[in-house]
Structure formats: C-alpha cells, structure tokens
Amino acid sequence: MSATTAAGQRGLGLLDTLIEGLAACEEDPSLILVGRGSIPNADGEIELDASLMDGSDLSAGAVCAVRNICPVIRLANLVRVKTPHLMLAGDQAVRFALENGFEKRSLMTEEIVRKYDAWRDHRETEFTHIEHAVPHHGDTVTMLGCESGRVAAASSTSGWPWKRPGRVGDSPIIGAGIYADNEAGCAGATGAGEELWRGVASFRAVEAMRRGLSPQDACDFVINEMLRRQPGAAKYPCVVFAMNTEGEYGAAVTRDPFELWVWKDGEIDMKVFAPKLNP
C-alpha cells in the first residue's frame, strides 16, 4: 500500500516506525484486509500474516495464519528478536504470543460479522468465490523505509477475502512479500499473493537493483518477467515496489492502477502507477 522514505516519525527509529505504522493499520477496522475487522476466511475466522526485515543485518521475523492476536506485526518482530527462527505459524505462533504478553481477543467487528453472514448465505460452492474475490491493490499494507542508507521492509495482511482456512500468501514470506538489504535496497509487494510468491517478487526486485537497475527499472523487470512466465499474473492485480538506499523509489503493476503513498521529509505524497501497455 505504501512506501516511506522517512523514519524518525514521532521520534521512532526506522524499524519501529514501520512496526508502529503497521500496528496502527491493524487496529483500524476501516482497512478490511489487515488486522482487526478484516475479511475472515471461509470458516469466518480472521487469520493474519505479517513480516518485517532489517536490511542492516538481514534479520527478519514473520508469523502466518495467526488467529485472535493483534497486532501481528509486533509478534513478527518478537520472532525476529527473541527466537533463532524466521517464522512461526498458526496455533504455535499464538502460543508464542501468549508467552510474550499478548492476550487473545476477537478481531471480528459487527460489520465484518454481517459481511461474513451475507457471503456465507450467497456463495455458490465452498471455494469458487476465490476467483471473484481478488483483493484490489490497496488492502494489504506493505511499508518500505530508508534512513541514512539503512533500509527495512514490513507487511501485514489478512490475505485473500474468504480464503481457504490455512492459506498463506506472499506477505509473511521473506523474498516474496518483502525483502531488504542495505547493500542493494528494499522491496515489497501487494496483490495476489500466489503470483507474487511464485515470482519471488521482492527478492527479485532487490537483486535487480543490486545489478545496477534503478528502483523503477527493477520493478518493471520483475512485473514483465511475471507477465511473461506466469499466466495468473495478468489475471490478478499484483504490484511490486522498491526503494534504493538513496531513497529513490518505483513501482509496477500487472493490472489496475495502484496508489503508492510516500512520506518524505515531513511531506506526504501519493503517486499512481498504472499498467504499462507495452512492457
């Protein structure tokens, strides 16, 4: 959803800026594909995924398919700082959360309960809906940050609306939904997670910058390769965005215009990236 080239907002460091920014998004029920009040899975349960990566030392943490815990971006960071692992999943991630002071709570809002009831009453067969429920670009929240040559990336999502229980997308996968390396830059993705994961979109964009491409050219390269090799990439909206260690950024999409929000030196800006007709 957004990229920021500024850290230190409210006096926070780079990683904490991304963590607290995403935590605020997770608590906001108006964002319906992230955190509390997001669209649940086919069983009517909200399952959350999140990840973050520090480009300084390549440390990373992620959680997936987590129920009744919010904000999961803070849990992902605890995986990074308190365990030797990169990811904890499902009930065992919840167990880790409870061991670390989180409390279980319902993340369903009244509005989402109503939406779920309406969906359940009208679906034709159990999972056919997934073809018709592709999230638009803006709902997963992925943030990039750059401060004095240090880069970081973080993402949080509830995944595809009405997803099959247990389904995990690109957002918590290091290399797919996010990647950061101070020696090259950082990148993130939103949209159809299966295609972005298949294309290892974020790692590929960072590696393209390492080879010398600008962030915009790196994103164009990744999206063009996805469109060339992945039949589903044109069918579903996918976006990759990237930032180098100078704070220069770019983005590219397979389908549908995408709004990239940028916070730089106290100014907020929004730039729309449309699909290129002749990639």
Ligand code: GLY
């Ligand atoms: N990109 C978010 C997801 O597919 O889960």
